[in-house]
Amino acid sequence: MADLKKHDTPMIDELKKGPWPSFADDINTRAESGVQCCYDLLGQMELSYVHKETHWKHGGIVGVFGYGGGVIGRYSDAPHEFPSIAHFHTLRINQPASKFYNTKFLRKLCDMWDHRGSGIFNFHGSTGDMVMIGTTTDQLEPIFFDLTHQFDMDLGGSGSNLRTPSCCVGKARCEYSCLDTQAITYDLTMTYQDELHRPAFPYKFKFKTSGCPNDCVAAIARACTSIIGTWRDNIRIDQKAVQAYIGGEIKPNAGAFSDRDWGPFDIQKEVIDLCPSKCMYMDGNELKIDDRECVRCMHCINVMPSALRPGVDTGATILNGAKAPILEGAQMSTLIIPFMKMEYPYQEFKDYVELMWDWWMEEGKNRERLGELIQRQGLRHYIVDILGRKPIPQHVKEPRSNPYHFWKEEEVPGGWKRDLAEFRKKHLA
Amino acid sequence: MEELKKKILDFMTKKGKFKSKMYFKDLCKADPDAKSREIKKAATELVKEEKIEYWSSGSTTLYGLKGAGKSEAEQFGGEE
Ligand code: HEM
Ligand code: HEM
Ligand code: SF4
Ligand code: SF4
Numbered sequence: 001m002a003d004l005k006k007h008d009t010p011m012i013d014e015l016k017k018g019p020w021p022s023f024a025d026d027i028n029t030r031a032e033s034g035v036q037c038c039y040d041l042l043g044q045m046e047l048s049y050v051h052k053e054t055h056w057k058h059g060g061i062v063g064v065f066g067y068g069g070g071v072i073g074r075y076s077d078a079p080h081e082f083p084s085i086a087h088f089h090t091l092r093i094n095q096p097a098s099k100f101y102n103t104k105f106l107r108k109l110c111d112m113w114d115h116r117g118s119g120i121f122n123f124h125g126s127t128g129d130m131v132m133i134g135t136t137t138d139q140l141e142p143i144f145f146d147l148t149h150q151f152d153m154d155l156g157g158s159g160s161n162l163r164t165p166s167c168c169v170g171k172a173r174c175e176y177s178c179l180d181t182q183a184i185t186y187d188l189t190m191t192y193q194d195e196l197h198r199p200a201f202p203y204k205f206k207f208k209t210s211g212c213p214n215d216c217v218a219a220i221a222r223a224c225t226s227i228i229g230t231w232r233d234n235i236r237i238d239q240k241a242v243q244a245y246i247g248g249e250i251k252p253n254a255g256a257f258s259d260r261d262w263g264p265f266d267i268q269k270e271v272i273d274l275c276p277s278k279c280m281y282m283d284g285n286e287l288k289i290d291d292r293e294c295v296r297c298m299h300c301i302n303v304m305p306s307a308l309r310p311g312v313d314t315g316a317t318i319l320n321g322a323k324a325p326i327l328e329g330a331q332m333s334t335l336i337i338p339f340m341k342m343e344y345p346y347q348e349f350k351d352y353v354e355l356m357w358d359w360w361m362e363e364g365k366n367r368e369r370l371g372e373l374i375q376r377q378g379l380r381h382y383i384v385d386i387l388g389r390k391p392i393p394q395h396v397k398e399p400r401s402n403p404y405h406f407w408k409e410e411e412v413p414g415g416w417k418r419d420l421a422e423f424r425k426k427h428l429a
Numbered sequence: 430m431e432e433l434k435k436k437i438l439d440f441m442t443k444k445g446k447f448k449s450k451m452y453f454k455d456l457c458k459a460d461p462d463a464k465s466r467e468i469k470k471a472a473t474e475l476v477k478e479e480k481i482e483y484w485s486s487g488s489t490t491l492y493g494l495k496g497a498g499k500s501e502a503e504q505f506g507g508e509e
Contacts, residue, residue, distance in 0.1 A: 059486035061493075066477060072487035090487070159483075159490035160453065198476075199483065199490035200453045200469040361465055366452040367489055 004036055007043025011050070030119055037118050037134060040082035047078065051426055062089055062137060064144040068199040070155025071140060077427050087136045088118070091143065092129040092156035094189065094196075097182035098169045099124060109151060116143050126222070127206070128166030129156035160203055162195035167209035168217045170229075176301065177211030178229030178314035179342055184209050187346060202364035205357075206322075212310065213298045219319075219333070224370040225353070226319040226333045227342070231311030234291040235300070241307035242267070242287045252303050271300050315341045318349075320356070320382075321371030331371050334379060335394050336387070352387065359386045433471040436460045438480060441494050449498025450484050450491040 015024040024042065031038035044055050060073030072090040079086035109130075113119055118134030125131040135143065147153045157163035165188045168174070170181030188207055189196065195205075208223035210216065212230070219226035244250045245265055251258055252265045267287070272280045279293035280300060287307075289300075301308045318340055319333035340348055356370065359382070364373045374382050383389050409415045440459035444451060457468050472492060475481045484491045484498075 059484065061482050061484050063483055063485065066473075068476070068483040068485065068490050071485070073485065074487075158487055159485040161490065194469075198469065198473050199485075200465065200472075202452070202454060203489060361454075364454075366454055 004031070004034065004039060006031070006039050007046060009042050009046040012042050012046050027120065035119060037084040037088065038120070040076075040085045041088070041118075041134070044076060044078065044082045044085060047081075053426070055427070056088075062140060064140055064155065067144075067155060067197045069157050069159045069161040069197055072158050074134075085134065088134045089137065089140065090134065091117075091132040091140075092125065092127065092158050092164065093132065093147065094154045094156040094164045095124060095128055095130050095166070097167055097185040097189075098172055099128075100172070105151070112143070112146050112150070116146070127156070127158075127163050128208075128217075129164045155197070157196050157204070160199040160201045161197065161205070162192050162201070163204055163206045164196070165189050165207040165209070166217060168211050168215075170209075170211040174211055175305070176214060176298070176310060178231055178310055179209065179211050179227070179316055181209045181211045181229070183344065184227065184342060184346065187344070191350065201357075201361065203367045203369055205360075205370065209316075213296050213317075214302065221322055221330075221332055223322050223333060224320060225356070226322065227349075228317045228319065229314060230296050230317045230339065231314045232339050233311035233313040235289055235294065235311060236309040237287055237289065238307050238309075239286055242304065243285065245304050245307055250304075250306050254305055271303050274299055315339050316349075318352070321369075321374045323369040323371035325369065325372065328372060328375060331375070333371075334374070336383065337389070338392070338394060355387055430467075430471060430474070433460060433463055433467060434475055437468070437471055437475060438494075441481065441492070445494050445497050450493040452489075452491055456492060 012024050015022045016028075027038045027042055031042065048055050055077050057075040057077050058073075060075060062073035063069075063071045070092050072092070074088045074090060076082050076085050076088065110119070110121070113121065113132055116135060116139045117132055120133040122131035122133060132143075144155065147155070165185045167181035167185040168177075170177040170179060172182060185207075195201070205225075206223040207225050207227065208217055208219035209227040210219040210229060213228055215228060219228055241250065245252060246267055248264055252270065267282070272282070275294075276297055276299070277293045277295050279290040281288050296310075301310065316339070317335065318337040320336045322331060322333040324330040337352070340352075342349060360370050360373055363377065364370070368376075379395060380391065383391055383395060437456055437459045440456070441451065444455070453465075453469070453472070456472055457463075457465050460468065472481065476483065479495055481492055482495050484493050
């Protein structure tokens with residue numbers, strides 16, 4: 001083996017101090033096991049810290065034959081200094097619904113990636129996919145062949161495509177789940193294969209499915225279309241179990257937070273007073289819920305899971321339009337359809353998807369997310385004219401706030417103008 | 430289909446003089462009467478025939494005539 005070249009990285013090394021695990025440690029460990037690209041990765045990152053500028057070039061004509069997504073092209077703009085990351089492409093892999101694998105599968109996948117790439121994984125990306133970070137152009141087709149022939153896996157979504165649909169663990173393990181999230185994710189992935197792999201959208205599009213309003217996959221924050229399990233009948237109450245919580249025989253919150261002494265469980269303080277719609281009360285020894293007022297927030301169910309359960313007439317609430325673009329600022333999904341039955345083959349849902357896509361593909365500007373189009377043309381227009389639905393009070397928009405900091409010119413060294421010749425000296429391409 | 434493919438190629442060749450990469454939405458202007466679904470099918474075939482190719486930034490995808498603009502080797506070498 002040729003000598004490994006280690007770059008001097010004083011600033012990156014700072015990241016290894018402190019109480020938290022650091023990606024710098026992980027990449028360094030990998031480098032020390034004999035992988036040159038990991039040294040070069042750290043070296044180039046150090047250089048970016050010095051220059052306060054990135055040295056990656058975005059994008060390119062990379063991909064596997066016939067696919068317009070799944071591979072994210074990355075090139076170094078200092079290839080002579082860091083030859084082993086001259087190309088350093090990322091692959092997204094379509095994860096199984098709810099991210100179930102066995103260790104044998106994972107080991108084999110790691111072996112393949114050690115052999116054909118950097119060995120660095122991101123499990124899982126914010127998109128949900130398994131993200132394989134760093135390989136060369138000539139390895140792309142062999143990796144795709146291995147994935148499809150040995151692992152029965154497909155590339156995930158990237159670019160102006162439907163991104164890999166993702167979901168919470170759902171009925172596979174969770175008793176709260178009002179939806180078969182895995183079945184929905186699988187069906188959407190299969191139905192919209194072509195949209196996943198061959199780009200025709202103005203920009204990316206995401207579906208995320210949560211089995212219940214606990215929303216542990218953050219469907220509201222991340223998806224153009226959030227599918228969130230809910231129920232339209234009444235919360236099921238086991239009055240005996242309610243008494244057992246009050247009497248202290250069953251621990252609240254399924255025993256979570258029990259490391260500190262919070263005193264005896266107080267149903268008034270911990271459940272009834274915290275119900276956002278104030279629709280719960282004690283009628284003597286009986287817990288009562290005015291279900292018409294319940295907003296399905298899950299709070300009471302989370303605190304007393306043995307006594308309270310979601311109803312049995314289950315389906316989904318559909319929301320649209322989460323996004324995090326820089327210009328307009330981040331936005332959560334907005335409620336569009338309060339309740340829809342979600343049963344195979346999900347025809348009602350698909351009819352709605354097609355209305356939504358047709359409008360977005362026709363009216364959306366290049367690089368405009370569905371949420372931005374709704375903002376631009378108006379929620380009313382979308383709900384009434386495009387979807388043909390009647391507006392309801394829940395459609396009223398909340399005030400939004402902008403979490404991004406925008407720099408003023410005087411705060412930036414050199415202002416908005418910079419010397420192009422100076423810039424080119426540092427960035428070859 | 431063949432007719433549509435030809436329209437797309439002609440459009441891209443004409444437009445390609447100014448811009449080597451274009452959005453899918455731009456391709457739709459090749460034939461304003463065709464449904465975008467039809468344009469997509471035609472574009473997919475053109476990709477399979479290696480007449481056009483995808484270019485992706487990671488977050489956005491564009492289409493270009495095969496070989497137009499920066500080539501793979503140029504991207505890699507960093508020379509312009
Ligand atoms: C090689 C240089 C890099 C470039 C040009 C780059 C750019 C990008 C782009 C375009 C995406 C996809 C965004 C989308 O979904 O539309 C992405 C995803 C991501 N990047 Fe980077 N990135 C680079 C390196 C890094 C580094 C060094 C880190 C962390 C230290 C990082 C962390 C991530 C993460 C966590 C994601 C999300 C992955 C996913 O959700 O699939 N990236 N990056
Ligand atoms: C108050 C500060 C922050 C808030 C409120 C916040 C919030 C969020 C939220 C809501 C998500 C989406 C989670 C999801 O996909 O379900 C996210 C993802 C992410 N955040 Fe933050 N964040 C904060 C600070 C940071 C900082 C300081 C970093 C990095 C140094 C960071 C790195 C990331 C990354 C890499 C992801 C994507 C994770 C993935 O690939 O799955 N965040 N953040
Ligand atoms: S979102 Fe709800 S159904 Fe899904 S895993 Fe979390 S608690 Fe369970
Ligand atoms: S789910 Fe939420 S709104 Fe409904 S009764 Fe329980 S605490 Fe109240």
